Amino acid sequence: MLKSFGFHLAAAAAACAMAAPSFAQTGEVAAGAAEYKIACYQCHGEAGKGDGPMAALLTVKPADLTQLAKKNDGKFPFLQVFQTIDGRAVIKAHGEGPMPIWGERYMAQSGAAGAEPYRTWTAEPFVRARILELTYYLQSIQE
């Protein structure tokens, strides 16, 4: 039992070492995958192809999230994806788009929205962690 646990650890470490240097840890990808199934698949589809059950109802077609690296010369645009999901900086620049502003939603769910600055400040890392997990997950599904 212990021995096989050790083996799994070694295998996991080897898998991490083989992955591209910027690639996320498995735990982060799993957390992002779970969140994706709750918050994103309705529009972007189970496999991220932009063909979720709600896609037909939207005037702007949800993006194919498996092609983000391909569309960016093979490099996953990590920061840009993070900021697109967050949406709080983007909305200030371009106004409201077709996608929910996840940064605002996650802040509201933290219970800190509209609260005094200190509580908002302590909630911010939790909001960012959720967005970060999603970004790692999207990085893991690039084709």
Ligand code: HEC
């Ligand atoms: C209500 C439908 C809807 C939901 C839910 C939704 N999206 Fe989107 N998303 C869209 C649409 C529509 C676009 C295309 C926006 C545009 O072109 O302006 C988009 C675009 C994006 C992009 C930009 C892709 C690119 O080409 O740069 C990313 C990244 C993204 N979504 C991630 C997510 C994630 C992660 C979630 C879940 C937390 C999510 N979306 C939930 C509708 C949705």
